[in-house]
Amino acid sequence: MKIKVADYLAKRIVNIGIDTVFGLPGDYNFNILDAIIQNSDLEWVNCTNELNAAYSADGYARIKGFGAVVTTFGVGELSAINGIGGAYAENVPVIKIAGVPKTAAVKQNAILHHNFSNPDYYAFEHAYLNVTETTAFLTEENAKEEIDRVFETMVRTRKPVYLALPMDVCNHLIEDKIPEIKIKSDPDTLKTAVEKITEMINSAKNPVIITDYLMKRFRLQSEVREFIDKFNIKITSMIMGKGLVNEDDPHFIGMNHGILADEDFQKTFGRVDLIIGFGTLFSDLNTLAFSYLPDERFKINIQGNFTEIDGKKYENIYADDVIKRLLDADIKAKDDTKTIFKGYREIETSDNPIKTDEIFPVLQSFLQENDTITAETGIIAYPASKMRLKKDSNYISQTMWGSIGWATPASFGAAMADRTKRLILFTGEGSHQLTIQELANMFKYEIKPIILLLNNSGYTIERVLSNNPNDIFNNITSWDYKKALELFSGGKNFKYLSAKTSNELKEALTAAQTIQKESLVYIEIFTDKMDVPAIVQQSVDNAKKRF
Numbered sequence: 001m002k003i004k005v006a007d008y009l010a011k012r013i014v015n016i017g018i019d020t021v022f023g024l025p026g027d028y029n030f031n032i033l034d035a036i037i038q039n040s041d042l043e044w045v046n047c048t049n050e051l052n053a054a055y056s057a058d059g060y061a062r063i064k065g066f067g068a069v070v071t072t073f074g075v076g077e078l079s080a081i082n083g084i085g086g087a088y089a090e091n092v093p094v095i096k097i098a099g100v101p102k103t104a105a106v107k108q109n110a111i112l113h114h115n116f117s118n119p120d121y122y123a124f125e126h127a128y129l130n131v132t133e134t135t136a137f138l139t140e141e142n143a144k145e146e147i148d149r150v151f152e153t154m155v156r157t158r159k160p161v162y163l164a165l166p167m168d169v170c171n172h173l174i175e176d177k178i179p180e181i182k183i184k185s186d187p188d189t190l191k192t193a194v195e196k197i198t199e200m201i202n203s204a205k206n207p208v209i210i211t212d213y214l215m216k217r218f219r220l221q222s223e224v225r226e227f228i229d230k231f232n233i234k235i236t237s238m239i240m241g242k243g244l245v246n247e248d249d250p251h252f253i254g255m256n257h258g259i260l261a262d263e264d265f266q267k268t269f270g271r272v273d274l275i276i277g278f279g280t281l282f283s284d285l286n287t288l289a290f291s292y293l294p295d296e297r298f299k300i301n302i303q304g305n306f307t308e309i310d311g312k313k314y315e316n317i318y319a320d321d322v323i324k325r326l327l328d329a330d331i332k333a334k335d336d337t338k339t340i341f342k343g344y345r346e347i348e349t350s351d352n353p354i355k356t357d358e359i360f361p362v363l364q365s366f367l368q369e370n371d372t373i374t375a376e377t378g379i380i381a382y383p384a385s386k387m388r389l390k391k392d393s394n395y396i397s398q399t400m401w402g403s404i405g406w407a408t409p410a411s412f413g414a415a416m417a418d419r420t421k422r423l424i425l426f427t428g429e430g431s432h433q434l435t436i437q438e439l440a441n442m443f444k445y446e447i448k449p450i451i452l453l454l455n456n457s458g459y460t461i462e463r464v465l466s467n468n469p470n471d472i473f474n475n476i477t478s479w480d481y482k483k484a485l486e487l488f489s490g491g492k493n494f495k496y497l498s499a500k501t502s503n504e505l506k507e508a509l510t511a512a513q514t515i516q517k518e519s520l521v522y523i524e525i526f527t528d529k530m531d532v533p534a535i536v537q538q539s540v541d542n543a544k545k546r547f
Helices: 003-017 030-038 050-064 075-089 103-108 123-128 143-157 187-203 213-217 222-230 264-268 321-326 356-364 381-386 409-415 429-444 459-466 481-488 502-515 532-546
Strands: 002-004 021-025 041-048 067-072 092-099 135-136 161-166 173-175 207-211 234-237 253-256 272-276 298-302 306-309 313-315 370-374 395-397 420-430 450-455 495-498 521-528
Touching: 002 003, 002 429, 003 021, 003 030, 003 143, 003 161, 003 173, 003 264, 021 050, 021 075, 021 409, 030 041, 030 067, 030 092, 050 067, 050 075, 050 092, 050 395, 050 429, 067 075, 075 092, 075 123, 075 495, 123 135, 123 161, 135 143, 143 161, 143 173, 187 272, 187 298, 187 306, 187 313, 187 321, 213 222, 222 234, 234 264, 253 264, 264 356, 298 321, 356 381, 356 450, 356 495, 356 502, 370 381, 370 409, 381 395, 395 409, 409 420, 429 481, 450 481, 459 532, 481 495, 481 521, 495 502, 502 521
Parallel strands: 021 041, 021 067, 067 092, 092 161, 135 161, 207 234, 207 272, 234 253, 272 298, 370 395, 370 420, 420 450, 450 521, 495 521
Antiparallel strands: 002 173, 298 306, 306 313
């Protein structure tokens, strides 16, 4: 059977597990949007700008597995490119689709709007070549083959991809059969690698797994949890991998904050004789300014499409095949069952001005099972990563790319991916001001998060990093956030609360537990502009020693 290219594209989007597409309309993408709207398995979401649409698709993909964003040619594409760049940096598989002018205009190099006065119809595809795994500019001749290739690439690499679809090509008829995506490891290499890993684990007395973000991207959460349960192996997590395992699990020894971790963690980690990496990335922010780096015990490194074992690289074997094969391997379960305390200890609240280090222990006590927690970059991300999550929680942050403003629309996208989970967004006012418009969609789609806004009168993390903390570029305009909520709410209910002490924060969170079931709750927390969490200051000091 033959169908229109645009309809086939919508069918492929559904087939990969996406049910919500984010973006903005433009006269060059109407045919694409018609196909999306007419597909009963898809919901179209008009975002407030293209950057927010890309961030929303990113947040959606972190929960759902894959995401999609559609913009118009040129102006829309460049507005979205930072969001796709972040997805590329963090292996978040999002398909970026652009509606472009008709093929005749492209061939004639016509001077049309959204292009340059000296036209270049491929300039924006070329820009996306740098922030996606692959791109395709569709024609009637290549449409079917290229759509299938681009989707296969996204599934195989778990990275964003790009499609440019001319208006007229949307209506061209192609076969509607979706090919099976077959991504298999080299069998001989896989067998050898699994045997060597099995031998090394069996020879170790006290191994530990360091898990990280790639296990989330390849949807291996359940396999990782089965692995530690079956073989009784301890596990820790890098910041980007937080939430991958249940943090109340006795195998979990806490977050890997390296030399900045709690003493119990460091003692436990110090006794380890074999370190197994599950999708790890040792970047500056993911290691708290290199507070942890692999040592000679780090001998097994399982990545997305290769594995390193004792210094030797095994190519063309995929993480899901390696871990699933290891689950059936003859690995002897370990004996160590000792558990250690994780997260923050309870603090006594007071009526004194609140310190940032008091916020996170108070918030931790209010976390519930099945939460989705989004942490903005800056001074929030590090201390938030230490909070002990409850069972079946999601935790997302943009640790590698670190684009401020990401968290608000990404939270919206995450909520659209799973409406069953309570959403908690923790952001700073400097970040929030960049993308606050997406609150309008939270109200429209009746997302009812608890939003914690840290108001510390500017870019406090930049003050810490600057030569002069009082430099004027670290100041931001002061907003009345309650009035902003009134603007974006469209008349729907919300509850604004504020906290200047830890007692007030505790009271606000207590109230939020009930109010959130009926409406959005917004808690503005006021701290001093130079108040920095200890773990942030320690990591900054550590970075300054290194660079």
